[in-house]
Amino acid sequence: xxxxxxxxxxxxxxxxxxxxxxxxxxxxxxxxxxxxxxxxxxxxxxxxxxxxxxxxxxxxxxxxxxxxxxxxxxxxxxxxxxxxxxxxxxxxxxxxxxxxxxxxxxxxxxxxxxxxxxxxxxxxxxxxxxxxxxxxxxxxxxxxxxxxxxxxxxxxxxxxxxxxxx
Numbered sequence: 001x002x003x004x005x006x007x008x009x010x011x012x013x014x015x016x017x018x019x020x021x022x023x024x025x026x027x028x029x030x031x032x033x034x035x036x037x038x039x040x041x042x043x044x045x046x047x048x049x050x051x052x053x054x055x056x057x058x059x060x061x062x063x064x065x066x067x068x069x070x071x072x073x074x075x076x077x078x079x080x081x082x083x084x085x086x087x088x089x090x091x092x093x094x095x096x097x098x099x100x101x102x103x104x105x106x107x108x109x110x111x112x113x114x115x116x117x118x119x120x121x122x123x124x125x126x127x128x129x130x131x132x133x134x135x136x137x138x139x140x141x142x143x144x145x146x147x148x149x150x151x152x153x154x155x156x157x158x159x160x161x162x163x164x165x166x
Contacts, residue, residue, distance in 0.1 A: 007086075007090050007146075007158060007160055008146075008147075008160065008161065009141075009146060009147040009148050009158065009159055009160070010081070010082070010083050010159060010160070010161050012138060012139075012141060012142070012147070014081050014082075014083065015081075015083065015138075015141075015149070015159060016138055017081055018077045018078050018080070018081035018083050019077075019138075021076075021077035021080060021081070022075060022077040022078075025075070025076060025077055026062065026065075029061065029062070029065055030058055030061070030062070033057065033058055033061040034054060034058070037053075037054050037057050037058075038054070041053070062102070063099060063102050066098065066101075066102045066105075067095055067098040067099045067102060068098075070085050070093050070098035070101060070102075071092070071093050071094065071095050071097075071098045072092075073085065073086070073092055073093075073162075074162065078159075078162070079162070082161060082162045082163075082164060083159050083160070083161070083162055084159070084160050084161075084162040085098075085101070085152075085157055085158070085159055085160075086157065086158060086160055087156055087157055087158070088156050088157065088158055090158075090160070093157060097155065097156060097157060100155045100156070101151070101152070101155040101157045103155075104151035104152075104154045104155040105151050107137065107150070107151050108133075108134065108137060108151070111129075111133050112126065112129050112130040112133050115129050137149075137150075146158070
């Protein structure tokens with residue numbers, strides 16, 4: 001199946017550069033959200049038994065962040081690297097589709113988090129597992145007929161080139 005040029009995937013290097021930039025932005029968003037949450041419930045320690053509430057709160061904050069920006073076409077990182085997210089037909093995402101993409105994007109981090117939960121690995125080993133999984137998942141896009149990430153294929157979305165200045 002031939003894909004119109006307007007729906008062709010940006011190069012893997014650009015997509016991963018945007019992914020890395022997004023991780024840096026998420027760190028800042030997560031830091032601010034953690035501060036707000038910690039002050040709101042007077043959480044004073046990382047070993048507080050309510051830390052699972054913080055984790056759930058961060059998942060919710062990230063869901064709102066991504067669904068808001070993806071339903072408008074781009075996050076700041078995607079805008080910087082001239083990448084847009086659209087549905088499989090090239091239309092803007094609706095909120096529900098953006099949330100579905102967020103759920104499927106968890107594939108990027110869930111396997112390493114499962115390894116972390118096992119507590120059988122050193123921090124160095126977990127770093128190797130995490131980076132290895134990210135590289136593996138990114139390279140799997142080479143096997144997709146249109147070079148899209150597989151979570152996009154599952155969610156019915158795709159990353160496309162964004163015109164300069166948008």
